[in-house]
Amino acid sequence: MALDAPRPTRDTERVTISLDDARAHFGPNAAGYLGTAALGLPTRETVAAMTADLDVWFAGDRGAPDYDRVVDACRAAYARLVRMPVANVAAVAQVSAAVSVIAADLAPGSEVIVVEGDFSSMVFPFLTRGDLVVRHVAVAALADAVREGTALIAYSLVQSATGERADATAVCQAAARVGARTLCDVTQAAGVMPVDASVADATVCHPYKWLCSPRGVAFLTVSDDWMHTLRPIQAGWYAGDQVWQSAYGPEMLLAPNARRFDVSPAWPAWVGAEPALKLFAALDDVELWRHAAGLGDAYCEAIDHEPLGQAIVSVPDPDGRMLAAALEDGLRITGRAGRLRASFHLYNTLDDVERLARIVRAEAAPRIL
Numbered sequence: 582m583a584l585d586a587p588r589p590t591r592d593t594e595r596v597t598i599s600l601d602d603a604r605a606h607f608g609p610n611a612a613g614y615l616g617t618a619a620l621g622l623p624t625r626e627t628v629a630a631m632t633a634d635l636d637v638w639f640a641g642d643r644g645a646p647d648y649d650r651v652v653d654a655c656r657a658a659y660a661r662l663v664r665m666p667v668a669n670v671a672a673v674a675q676v677s678a679a680v681s682v683i684a685a686d687l688a689p690g691s692e693v694i695v696v697e698g699d700f701s702s703m704v705f706p707f708l709t710r711g712d713l714v715v716r717h718v719a720v721a722a723l724a725d726a727v728r729e730g731t732a733l734i735a736y737s738l739v740q741s742a743t744g745e746r747a748d749a750t751a752v753c754q755a756a757a758r759v760g761a762r763t764l765c766d767v768t769q770a771a772g773v774m775p776v777d778a779s780v781a782d783a784t785v786c787h788p789y790k791w792l793c794s795p796r797g798v799a800f801l802t803v804s805d806d807w808m809h810t811l812r813p814i815q816a817g818w819y820a821g822d823q824v825w826q827s828a829y830g831p832e833m834l835l836a837p838n839a840r841r842f843d844v845s846p847a848w849p850a851w852v853g854a855e856p857a858l859k860l861f862a863a864l865d866d867v868e869l870w871r872h873a874a875g876l877g878d879a880y881c882e883a884i885d886h887e888p889l890g891q892a893i894v895s896v897p898d899p900d901g902r903m904l905a906a907a908l909e910d911g912l913r914i915t916g917r918a919g920r921l922r923a924s925f926h927l928y929n930t931l932d933d934v935e936r937l938a939r940i941v942r943a944e945a946a947p948r949i950l
Contacts, residue, residue, distance in 0.1 A: 597863040600872060604928055606860060611928035615907075615914040615937060618741065618769060618893050618924035621793035626856035631795070634852045646825060648848040651855050658858035659788070659800050662866075663771055663778040669808065671801040671842035672851075676766060677702035678815065679785045679801040680735070682842065683764050684710055685814050691732035696720045698918070700741045703766050707735065724751035731761045738776070739769035742918040744877075744893025753780050762807065772861050773892050773926060774870040778802045783811075791926065793857045797850035803839050811842075819845040869927055876925035876934055883938035884945075895920035896941065903944045910940055 604611070606624040614622060637643045652672050660667045673679045684706040687693065693707045697717040707715050718726040720740055727734060734756055736747050749765065756763045762782040770776050772791030778784040784802045788794040803811060813820055813835060820843045821827025822834045835841040873892035881888045886896065898904055898921040907914045907921065914937070915922050923937055 596865045598860070600864065600868060600927055603860060603864055607928045612930070613912050613933055613936065614928065615912055615923045615925065615933060617773075617790055617793075617926040618744075618922060619790070619915045621772075621788075621790050621926070622928065623793055623795070623853065624857050624860060626860070627793070627795070627853040630856055631849055631853040634849055638849075645848075648846065648851060649824070651848070651851045652846050655798065655851055655854050655858050656800075658855070658862040659771075659786075662792075662858065662862040663767065663776045663784070663786070663800075663802065665778045665802050668838035669779075669802050669805070671803065671839040672819075672846060673785075673799045673801050673815075673842065673844050674797055674847065675702070675799055676700075676768060676785045676787045677706060678844070679799065679842075680764065680766075681706040682801070682811065682814055683733070683735070683783060684713075686811050687713060687732055690714065692716065692730055694718060694723065694726050694731060694734045694736075696723065696736045696740065696747070698740070698742060699737050700766065700768075703735055703737055703764075720745055720747050723747055724755040727752075727755035727759055727761060729759050731756075731759055733762045733764060735764040735766075737766040737769060739767075739774075739891075739893065741769055741893075742920065742922065743895050744769075744889065744891040744922075744924075746891070749780065769893065773866075773873050775866045779804075782807050788854065788858065792854075792861050794854035795850040797847035798854040801839070801842055803842065808839055808841075813841045815844050816841065817845055819843045864927075872927060873925045873929070876929055876931065877923075879931060880923060880925070880934045880938055883934060884941045892926070893922060893924045895922040897921075903941055906940050906944050907937060910936070912937060912940070 607622055611622055656670050656672055657667050660670045689712040692714040694716050695704050697719055707713055723736055734752055739746050753763055765781040765784045767776050767784050767786045771786050782804045787799040789796045818827045820835050820841045822836045874890050877891045877894045878888040880894055899919045901916055903921040904916040
């Protein structure tokens, strides 16, 4: 099963809520919000949970161990969402920090293949080493670029700037032929499309985008065979086998599973993430992807662009004219790499598509001087 392979049927044990019901968990301002690829909207339950947590903390009734249940619940929900055993999921804080753990594991002179124009958190940790051979290739050329001596292929499943998807199956097969590892960032995929993280040696995800969670909550998944050789260079007390008995040295006994890569959590953020992750873990992600990518294709059709089958659709906007017009019209949207980037999620509708398309068509038309 590829990272991006849709499930042919609904997983009845997992799916407990419809897309229509899920939309009710978001506020009225979701209409016209096309900036999910930059920052997802919080659910009503996320706002309520974080507010209640602040009240309890303010009253002095919160203890640090109280948050263990929250982190465990988030880890379990994310594991269900990306179809991984809980034991293979680490609770981290940022993508770049998790990628740095991978980068530190490589021997000097190792060759790493990255995507040209990929998000910097997937590239900088390797460049900062200074003793690695880092090759930048187009996302469509990833699999073909793998060769004898390649140690790691590091890439985002969905490119942040353009929404272009990597061929995860081809990458994994090419890596297997030469004994290379694979590292995949699913930040722009998990929460909007089916993701099976088990086919990659490691994946990273910051769920503040499509999973609508607060920043400061992130995940690292590691395969069984890599888990016990990869060095947990960020290990602290929260990586201990018994967390609350690991606060002081000199002895170190780390967790026997992926928890050895845990970092101490920013507790309020995890409180907000719990209801959001549970919501998305209960959705039919095949249906969700059909909805989001369908809106993307409807937008493409409306602006006379070839359909892409993507939830992120970006068009050239080098002078930012389209972005300025869209923002002035009240749409919440972003510009990236000289392009107007629209991202369609479960709370978006055809009204959003038509509204944006009118602006793009008007701004793309030749001006009368």
